[in-house]
Every structure is written in C-alpha cells, then in structure tokens.
Amino acid sequence: xxxxxxxxxxxxxxxxLSVRGLTRRYGARIGCADVSFDLFPxxxxxxxxxxxxxxxxxLACLAGHLTPDDGQIHYLSNDGxxxxxxxxxxxxxxxxxxxxxxxxxxxxxGLRMGVSAGGNVGERLMAVGARHYGQIRTAAEDWLERxxxxxxxxxxxxxxxxxxxxxxxxxxxNLVTGPRLVFMDEPTGGLDVSVQARLLDLLRxxxxxxxxxxxxVTHDLAVVRLLADRLMVMKDxxxxxxxxxxQVLDDPQHAYTQLLVSSVLQV
Amino acid sequence: xxxxxxxxxxxxxxYLDEQTKRMIRRAILKGVAVPGYQVPFASREMPMPYxxxxxxxxxxxxxxxxxxxxxxxxxxxxxxxxxxxxxxxFERTAGVAVTTATSEATIIQTRHRIPEEAxxxxxxxxxxxxxxxxxxxxxxxxxxxxxxxxxxxxxxMHVKLYEDIARHGEIATSYAYPVKAAxxxxxxxSPIPKFDNPKLGQNAALQLFGAGREQRIYALxxxxxxxxxxxxxxxxxxxxxxHDCDLCGSDTSYQDEVITDDQGSRMFVCSDTDFCAGRRARxxxxxxxxxDAEGGA
Numbered sequence: 001x002x003x004x005x006x007x008x009x010x011x012x013x014x015x016x017l018s019v020r021g022l023t024r025r026y027g028a029r030i031g032c033a034d035v036s037f038d039l040f041p042x043x044x045x046x047x048x049x050x051x052x053x054x055x056x057x058x059l060a061c062l063a064g065h066l067t068p069d070d071g072q073i074h075y076l077s078n079d080g081x082x083x084x085x086x087x088x089x090x091x092x093x094x095x096x097x098x099x100x101x102x103x104x105x106x107x108x109x110g111l112r113m114g115v116s117a118g119g120n121v122g123e124r125l126m127a128v129g130a131r132h133y134g135q136i137r138t139a140a141e142d143w144l145e146r147x148x149x150x151x152x153x154x155x156x157x158x159x160x161x162x163x164x165x166x167x168x169x170x171x172x173x174n175l176v177t178g179p180r181l182v183f184m185d186e187p188t189g190g191l192d193v194s195v196q197a198r199l200l201d202l203l204r205x206x207x208x209x210x211x212x213x214x215x216x217v218t219h220d221l222a223v224v225r226l227l228a229d230r231l232m233v234m235k236d237x238x239x240x241x242x243x244x245x246x247q248v249l250d251d252p253q254h255a256y257t258q259l260l261v262s263s264v265l266q267v
Numbered sequence: 268x269x270x271x272x273x274x275x276x277x278x279x280x281x282y283l284d285e286q287t288k289r290m291i292r293r294a295i296l297k298g299v300a301v302p303g304y305q306v307p308f309a310s311r312e313m314p315m316p317y318x319x320x321x322x323x324x325x326x327x328x329x330x331x332x333x334x335x336x337x338x339x340x341x342x343x344x345x346x347x348x349x350x351x352x353x354x355x356x357f358e359r360t361a362g363v364a365v366t367t368a369t370s371e372a373t374i375i376q377t378r379h380r381i382p383e384e385a386x387x388x389x390x391x392x393x394x395x396x397x398x399x400x401x402x403x404x405x406x407x408x409x410x411x412x413x414x415x416x417x418x419x420x421x422x423x424m425h426v427k428l429y430e431d432i433a434r435h436g437e438i439a440t441s442y443a444y445p446v447k448a449a450x451x452x453x454x455x456x457s458p459i460p461k462f463d464n465p466k467l468g469q470n471a472a473l474q475l476f477g478a479g480r481e482q483r484i485y486a487l488x489x490x491x492x493x494x495x496x497x498x499x500x501x502x503x504x505x506x507x508x509x510h511d512c513d514l515c516g517s518d519t520s521y522q523d524e525v526i527t528d529d530q531g532s533r534m535f536v537c538s539d540t541d542f543c544a545g546r547r548a549r550x551x552x553x554x555x556x557x558x559d560a561e562g563g564a
Contacts, residue, residue: 089418090418093418093420097422112405112426114405115405115426115430116430116433116434118429118433119426119429119430119433122426122429123422123423123426124422126422126423126425126426127420127422127423128422129422131425131498131499132498132499132500133432133498133499133500133501134500136429137433154433155433155434
C-alpha cells in the first residue's frame with residue numbers, strides 16, 4: 001500500500017470515511033446524536049468521553065453492528081465509494097472481513113476461545129478463500145511474531161494466554177488480511193499499565209507501518225495522546241469538541257473537556 | 268382419509284397420518300430442489316427415543332408405498348438392535364416387505380454407513396442425522412450459522428480442518444466429514460465414515476437426510492456433486508483400516524475392528540454385513556472365515 005504517500009498527501013485525498021448527522025436513539029433517549037466527521041486515509045481518530053457518552057454506540061453504528069436511525073456514512077472502498085447504510089448485507093459482511101477490522105475491548109468477544117492461536121489468525125484468511133494450509137500457517141506465524149507472541153505458541157488456545165497476549169492475538173487476527181480501517185473499542189481496557197504500554201507501542205508501530213486508518217474509542221486520555229492524530233470529545237451523545245489531539249488536550253475549550261483533562265491523575 | 272389396510276389396522280399406513288406425511292414430503296421436495304439446504308419441518312413424536320433415528324423413520328414413513336421393499340442398517344449391519352427394531356416397526360405399521368439384500372431394497376434407511384454395493388436410480392437412501400448443522404461446534408448460534416449458509420461464508424469450516432492438521436498433522440476428522448453439495452451449501456453427511464464420502468457425490472440413488480430432534484430435512488438428488496472440503500496441500504483422503512476382512516477377505520470394504528479377547532487379539536470384519544455375507548456365499552473367505560460362519564463372528 002502507498003503508506004508514506006498516503007499520509008503525506010492527506011489533504012489531497014478524499015476522506016476514507018465521511019459521516020454526516022449520524023443519530024442513534026434508544027427509544028426516547030439518544031445513544032449518539034448528529035455526529036459528523038471525516039476520516040482521511042492513514043489517519044487515527046480518537047473518541048473520548050465518559051461512560052454513557054455514546055462513544056461505543058457511535059463505533060457500533062460505524063462498524064455496522066448497529067443500524068443508525070438517521071444520517072449518512074460514506075466509505076471509500078477499494079471498489080469505489082459506497083454508503084454503508086444502504087449496502088447489501090453480503091457486501092457489508094465482505095467489507096467487514098476484508099477492508100475493516102474490529103478490535104473488541106474484551107478479547108474473548110473477538111477471539112474463538114476453542115480454536116488455537118494459529119486458527120484464530122488464519123480464520124480471516126480462510127474466510128476470503130485461502131485454501132493452502134502451509135501458506136496460512138506461515139502467515140499466522142509471521143503475524144504472531146509481529147505482535148510479539150512466540151511462534152512456538154501457535155497451537156495453544158487463547159485460553160492459555162494472558163490478557164495482554166489475548167489482546168495482541170486479537171489484533172493479529174484482525175490485521176492479517178491487511179485491512180484499511182480498524183475500529184478499536186477500548187483496546188487497552190482491563191490491562192495493567194505496563195502491559196498497556198507495550199500494547200500501545202505495538203499498535204502505534206503497526207498503524208504507522210501499515211498506514212492504517214483507525215477509530216479508537218477510549219476513556220483513557222493517555223491512549224489517544226499516544227495514538228490519535230485527531231480527537232473527538234463526546235458528552236451525552238453529542239460531540240462537544242474536536243480537533244488535533246495535542247491541541248484539544250493542551251488547550252481544551254469546552255468546559256467538559258477541561259474537566260476531563262484536569263481529572264487525569266498525575267503520578 | 269385413504270388409509271391403506273395394514274397388518275395392524277389401528278394405525279394409518281406407515282404409522283404417520285396422511286397430513287404429517289404430506290408436510291414431510293413437502294420438506295423433502297424442497298430439500299431435493301435445493302441440495303444440501305436444511306429444510307425445517309415439524310418433527311413428530313415417534314415411539315422411540317431421540318437419537319434412535321426418529322428423523323430417518325419419519326422420512327422413510329413419508330416415502331414408503333405398499334410396494335416398497337425396506338432394508339434398515341445400523342453401522343452397516345442389518346442385525347443390530349436399532350436396525351431390527353426399525354425394520355419390525357415398519358413391518359407392523361406398514362406391512363411392507365423387508366430385506367437385508369442391498370440390491371433388492373427400494374428404500375434403505377441407514378445409520379452411519381452407505382452400503383458397499385453401488386446403489387441404483389430405483390433406490391432411496393435415508394440417513395438418520397443427529398446434528399444436521401456442520402458448523403454447530405464452531406458457531407453455537409443457530410441465527411449466525413443460518414446467516415453464514417445464506418451468505419456462503421464457509422471459512423469457518425476450514426478453521427476446523429486447520430485445527431485438525433495443526434494438532435494431528437493431518438485432517439483427523441474421520442466421520443461426519445463436511446461436503447459441499449452442488450457447489451453451494453456445505454452439509455453434514457451424518458456420521459458416516461469419511462471412507463463413504465466419495466459415494467455421496469454423483470450417486471444414482473436419491474439420498475435423504477432426516478434429523479428428528481433438530482427438525483431438519485435435507486437431500487442430495489441423484490447425480491449431484493458432493494465435494495469433501497480440504498486444503499490444496501492436504502487433500503481429502505477416504506481412509507479405512509489397512510486390513511482385509513477376516514471373514515470374507517475383502518480389501519476394499521470398510522471394516523470394523525472387533526476385540527476378541529483380553530490378550531490383544533482382534534479381527535477386522537466388513538461393517539456391511541450384507542456385502543460380507545454375499546462374498547462368503549460366493550465362496551470368498553478371509554483369515555478366520557469358515558463356510559458356515561454366521562456374520563458378526
């Protein structure tokens with residue numbers, strides 16, 4: 001992929017994902033309302049906000065797990081632009097396993113716990129038609145190495161892995177088909193800080209190396225500081241502030257963002 | 268209702284009432300029209316426990332006509348409890364002729380085997396199926412597996428085979444080996460040994476599969492492709508025990524291993540008793556075969 005050229009020429013490229021007026025209601029209450037943004041190729045967008053602010057609802061709508069009530073989501077796929085809301089289910093599911101990836105907060109949601117690490121990584125390859133065992137295995141070994149899991153553990157089940165390893169395995173499983181857009185829901189949630197740091201390091205490396213576009217939902221400001229180019233702050237289902245990460249974090253404008261930034265514990 | 272007079276006239280012909288048979292025949296027709304697709308049907312309570320072939324019995328009942336000659340096999344044998352009971356059941360409730368000879372039968376209900384002898388266009392093979400969903404143990408949600416069938420997302424089937432090779436060095440699935448029917452639906456051929464898989468495709472007989480507890484019927488029409496799934500570098504192999512039958516000497520049939528004492532002695536015998544008896548009647552004997560030996564040793 002044209003990694004370097006992509007990130008250099010961000011301004012010239014059309015947005016990879018273009019969202020306008022996205023709304024999802026749960027009955028009378030709103031999940032998220034009137035969210036609009038553009039995500040450019042090679043860009044990482046962070047979404048922060050407190051629990052219940054609608055970040056996960058927004059991510060689920062974007063990834064096609066929930067149906068939005070209103071608004072448009074335009075995605076620029078390899079086959080040309082498309083509206084993911086009107087896409088046929090066949091095409092959407094194909095996108096989901098080729099061009100998109102979804103990293104769950106709990107690795108148990110994203111992994112097959114009864115299947116070996118190699119099988120977990122290979123599943124997406126087999127889903128897109130790989131039928132050569134040797135090649136699938138080589139790809140799986142390669143990816144395990146890239147996420148710092150020793151190739152000797154390829155036949156172990158994820159249940160024998162630590163939480164951090166499970167999360168890294170989930171990332172390998174998602175990236176093996178070379179997706180363009182990765183959705184991450186609290187990728188570091190539930191991990192202790194030293195493991196978090198390693199995972200973030202790894203993610204940052206992979207995102208830059210593969211030129212991935214990513215949307216990361218988190219409540220951890222350190223995560224977005226490290227990974228995200230741009231930041232969106234949500235409160236009560238609405239976006240209250242967005243801008244470059246450093247700008248938002250160093251000079252918060254909205255009262256809620258100021259509160260959020262000042263609430264971070266200093267060690 | 269045009270109930271044919273039977274041996275036990277308290278029952279309708281072949282036990283089931285005509286409306287039920289109609290419902291099952293509809294499911295069978297749909298199954299034949301869409302090979303490998305699991306058609307839901309309203310499975311009835313049968314006078315036998317689930318797991319004893321309630322699905323197969325209902326399909327057989329719906330297909331039977333008074334002129335039929337029925338053969339029932341269980342693991343290839345005509346003389347096991349399950350086979351004997353089902354054969355008796357239809358003798359009593361339908362009064363049809365029964366046989367143990369594969370070539371004479373018009374309907375063969377089977378559990379876990381396809382007869383060794385090639386079937387003909389005039390025959391129907393009815394399978395008893397415990398779990399019709401080939402992806403059940405990989406994806407427990409029925410809603411999800413239905414969606415996967417609908418969208419032809421069968422990558423998961425290969426994950427199962429991948430796991431086999433990773434753990435055992437080869438595809439160790441030796442029965443209920445998944446096949447792709449007519450290039451579309453992946454189906455579970457019921458727990459037949461994979462030795463029998465090559466006989467599924469392009470078979471002259473109509474093959475019907477009934478799962479009573481799971482309430483599904485599916486079918487392979489005559490001369491339909493059924494391709495066993497595999498990897499390019501680990502092709503499908505129809506395996507069997509590397510022995511000749513000890514009774515009839517056949518080296519091409521599928522064999523059961525029988526432990527004969529506690530000193531480690533064992534013998535291998537054809538699982539298809541009719542095939543084995545036929546060979547012995549023609550004077551072919553194996554290591555332990557004697558002219559008047561009874562089948563089953």
